[in-house]
Amino acid sequence: MPKVLITPRSFGKHSDEAKRILIANGYEVVENPYGRILTEEEMKKEIADVDAVIVGIDPLNGEVLSCAKNLKVISKYGVGTDNIDIEFCKGHNIPVTVTRNANSDSVADFTFALMLAIARRVVEIDKSCRALNWGKKASIGVHGKTLGVIGTGAIGRGVIKRACGFEMKILAYDVYPDDEIAQEYDATYVEFETLLKESDFITLHLPATRETTDLLSEKEFSMMKETAVLINTARGELIDEDALYDALKNKRIWGAGLDVFKKEPPEKIELLELENIILGAHAAASSVDAVNKMSLMAVENILANFK
Template sequence: MPKVLITPRSFGKHSDEAKRILTAHGFEVVTNPYGRILTEEEMKKEIVDVDAVIVGVDPLNADVLAFAKNLKVISKYGVGTDNIDIEYCKANNIPVTITRNANSDSVADFTFTLMLAIARRIVEIDKSCRAMDWGKKTSIGIYGKTLGVIGTGAIGKGVIKRAYGFDMTVLAYDMYQDDQLAKEYNVNYVELEQLIRESDFITLHLPATPETTNMFSEKEFSTMKDTAVLVNTARGELIDEDALYEVLKNKKIWGAGLDVFKKEPPEKKELLELDNIIVGAHAAASSVDAVNKMSLMAVENILANFK
């Protein structure tokens, strides 16, 4: 009986349909026994005799994959594959699939939620009211402002579509421009420096690569408006967290909304003490709709590629 390891904790959380499909196709299903992201040593132990794996952000580097003697397919629960050694997989004929667009709407929703929450200081206001402090807190608006979208893939496009209803001016930066998107939603593709300088809200939707690591650091923060909001629901590597802490602490920008960090929980714990940042536990994709869709798609990808 072929064996499949499932590491994402949210897999099948709201429906058992995906697991039932695997069982019906003769798979033995093994789920994450730790209740958290696995370490490299734990992955090495769990992956030894599996034929397939559905993986979240757990490590699947070459050292880990060397222990997977029976592995025939990797099904990424999501789209980012920076935790998987793709070159090793190619060299060893292990297909790697992704659940493309399964969580796009969920992440776009969460991105816009963070933008609104930071602008209107929702968390601060809620906290004060719970302490019986009914004093007014001045906030900033979002309607009619300038939105900078870095990365116009499925999620970036989703954010732009939502911004359209807020009558926002949209600037975009991407190596590959979407002319149809630009025409339909009046999007202006510009150089990164211009986007950072002119945007009231900036949202990141890029993978983590050597080129994008720390793309927001001291230089970029120094050119942002002092009323600007930065949102990251993509990858923590995109932001220099030390530099971000300094600009937030010194009120050099209005605020930030981060659902991702370089390490989760973040090593820069001082960030969690600031009142002009809202943090998430990499939860942007964790809606009932997205979880069900990703679970089913991850299973479909295994069945389509299993040998």
């Protein structure tokens, strides 16, 4: 009986259909026993004798994968594969699949939710009201402002589509510009520095690579408007957290909404003390619809590879 390790905590959380499909097809299911992201040592232990793994952001580097003697397929629960040693997998003929577009709408929704919440100071106002302080807090608008979208894949496109309802001016940056997006949503592809200087809202939708690590650091924050809002629902590695803290603390930008960090929970604990930031627990994709869709697609990818 082939064995499947499932590490994402949200897998099958709202429906047992995906798990039932695996069992019905003769698979033994091993679920995450820790209730959190696994460490490298834990992953080495759990992956040792499995035939397949459905993985979230747990580490699957070469050292971990070398401990998996029976592994035949990796089914990524999501689309980012930066936690997986792809070269190792290619060298050992281990296919890696992703649940493409399963959570795009949910992440785009959450991105816009963070954008609105930071601009209108929703969390701060809520906190004051709970303390029976009904004083008014001035905020900034979203309608008609300039949105800079860095990375125009499925999620970036979804954010652009939503921004059209707010009649925002769309600036975009991508190594591979999409003419269809530019035409359909009247988006303008510009140079990276131009986007940083002219955008009122900046949102990141890129994978973590050697080239994108610390994409936004002190230099980039100094280019932004004092009223700029930064949103990151992609990867924590994209932002230099020390530089972000300085920019927020010294009010060099208006605020930030972060669903991802380099380490989760973040090592830069001072970020939690700031009022002009809203934090997320890597939860942008965790809607009921997206979780069900990702769970089923992750299982389908395993079955397809075994067939």
